[in-house]
Amino acid sequence: MLRFSTILGLVFLLMTCTQEAREELIDGYVDGVNLNLNTDIFQVPVSLYFGDANPDTGGEAPENLSITIAGPDKDLIYSTDGNRDLKPVAGFLEIGLDKEVIISGEDPLELTIIAEAPGYVKTVQNIVLYDTAFQFIPVNMVSLNNPPEGVSLQVGTTASDADGVVQDTAFTTPMVTGKQEQASVKLKQGTKVMNADGEELIGNIEVQLVHFDNRSEASLAAFPGGFTATNVVDENGNPMDPVEFVTAGFVALDMFVGNDEVTDFSEPVEVEVGINPETIDPETGQQVKEGDIIPIWSLDDNTGQWKHEGEAMVEKDADGNLTATMQITHLSWWNFDYFYNSCRWYEPVQLVIESDYDNYYEAPYLRGQLYDANTGRRFSYSRYFRAYNGQTINMYNIPRNRNLYLQVSERNQVIYTSPQFTTTCNSTTILDMKTFQPPSPLTLDVRFSGLCEGAGPDIIIRPDATIYFRQNNQRWEPLARIRGGQFSTSRLYRNEVYDFRLIYAGRTYDFMDIAVASQVLIVEDYRLEINLDNLGDRATIIVEDVIIPEEYCNILLGG
């Protein structure tokens, strides 16, 4: 009776009594009540990882990485902890977007990400999203000290006075191991160099020429902004339809006089690039040869805009090697690229998956890559998707009328190859994945939760975030999207050891050297329990008591 009178008292107290009395009354009855706070504030349609392009380095992020975000929608985005000023966290840059912001073909999200780091070639990545399907974009940055295979650089100095460059000077990239082409830049005597304000610069000109061939995967992976270009103008500055580049080689050319960056010349500067004779012209399907015409493109690495600068004719040098020469008037990335015309955003190529997975969260999370069926060349970056029945993958700005196929790889092995399909604009292709087998026979249900130390055990944080993983210090890649602290995956194998990394609240949470075996691991920052003893190939991983930073807890909980 007394107890119920307490309830009634509560009601009356709500009306009449002091706040202290109410709280004292309530405290006695909320024991064991765990108030979960879903931190699902932002959607993260895209995550970028800025890593060293040289795979030998494990793709580690450059130190002192600096990110600049431009583009028409830069004011829409936040970090996942709500900061306007996005900063990469351990090389990851997750673009947070208010969930109430709608991305569509009519109103895509357009951003330009400029990445710089000491000792690395500045690069730029354009992002155009027409929907919120999660995308992971690796941005491979080229180290000047340790470039990847297929990339070579030359750094040199020449003098400039009031009359311009003192003497004719040429810089040629070395023919390092594995490289078969090189590039050179020639500065003629009397050529004046200017900064962005048009001021003539006098002094020692430091020249930095980086050549990328089209033979090495690592070199191609460093192609600035990826091969799909949506921000493209013609020679007169008029917008062009999106294009898909097929490169024959490209260079990044930078010059400095002291702290001033050279941007323009008083007269064109000649750049000669060796052309891989095995390069296939996508229009003809034939290998490039002397006399062929290759389009010249430049990339403004401050805006991410590609410009069609003209054409170059393929020539043979004295040694019989194919070369192409271009006269450049400003400094940036310069390319010899064939290109495909692509379908416009409003006529995407849709891939619809038929599979035996009717549950979205239990469907395998896969990385798919498109390839040209005729040339074997891969397109753009990988697409991540869940192979659940009915899943639609919208492919925007895909080269039109090409024969492509989708390939899924795991641990460097192809585990699925789709039949070829033609990229007819605004078409739908069914991908039969009913025979697809998950990469691992083991399906793991993972529960992830964190705590705010000051709030006590009653407040449990179940984040929405992306968890990344790697093996053997290879590159990080997304394992899954955590939603409400849960995800399932079939990409992990029994008794193998992985590193996991989660970006949340402006910091990383690393779970290193975790063996997928039954265990309970209690460390200072978290508790991890893996139970593989369930019948069948379904098991659980519980990661809990992860300590959330106090600053973020204070924000979330109003501390």
Add this chain to the structure above:
Amino acid sequence: MILAQEAAPPAEASTASTFQPAMSVGLSTGTHAFFGVDATLRIIEPVNFRISYNRMRMEVEGISFDAASLGFSGQDLILSSDLDLSTLGLIAELPLGEQKAFRLMGGVMINLNNYINVNGEFAEGVAVNDYELTPERIGTINVNYTTGSPVYPYFGLGFGRSLGLNRLSFALEAGAMLRGRPDIKFNSTGLLSDNAQNGPVLSENFSNVRVHPSVGFRLAYKFNLPNDLFGLRPGMEGTSESDGDDTPVVTEDEAAPKEQLTNEQPALPKPATPNASPYLIVEGTAVNAATNETLRQAYIELYKVLPDGKKTLERTGPYPSGQFTLGLNPGDTYELNITVSGYQPFKKVLKADPAGAAKTISQNFLLEAEQ
């Protein structure tokens, strides 16, 4: 002498009393109802019956609550509550004691609605660094209490009559409603969603909270019902609580003795001890004036004589034994008519001694045989 009368002095006592059907309409308030209305019936002896509508419905808004106890330090929750525990009560009362001033009550409460809702929302937005998280975005919590049973028992004790001696009466009633085990659900929205697991926890925390105490006050207005209501016949004996105001007013001429008594045999009244207070009790017997023998089949009419000379009928009915009990209000004047077949009508004015309350006297009333 506490009884003033114009006739011969009493000669013999009796223990008979009378029953008056009555009904009261009550208004109540308390922990069982913020507002209640009921009807209480006295139609059989000794139990009264009550049907009540107990409205317990309330909405409260804008209560500020420090959410620190829920882990949200520095944040205030704005609570609003609405509850509806309204019931329909079916209750029987058993008056106790000589004064009938205490009652045992028991019955059932039928839920008309049965819930308590407490809703909470953060008072202010939260800045997540540069991002403003609005209270709407954070979401709301809702705690809903109910019980599974649509009907549950009620037991109580009343202090004061539910059908008072006077038209207006006041009573205190205390009891308990056995509501049963609480079923508490925890609903929430927005960033606070996914908290349904707290419902069972709260249900367990409140699992022993099954009794709803009922303490309330009742103000009632009583009126008498016709004696033949529900087939009840005049003259059935019981406890008289009549205040007389509901009886017809007749003139003195209309109060003439009956010339012919019915031969119908009414049921024998149940002997009863009249209430001691606040009346002067007259235990009367109709007797043959010549032989002093008790006269059976006496028919009694008792009028109260009002100050303006009008008379109101207080009591009427056959008394087969010739013995009857009268409750006279001290200070008032009455006229007693006794009719017995074969005897001259008997009429006598009785004036109750103002100090005669709680006293009982016995008196024989002498009737002359017709010539």
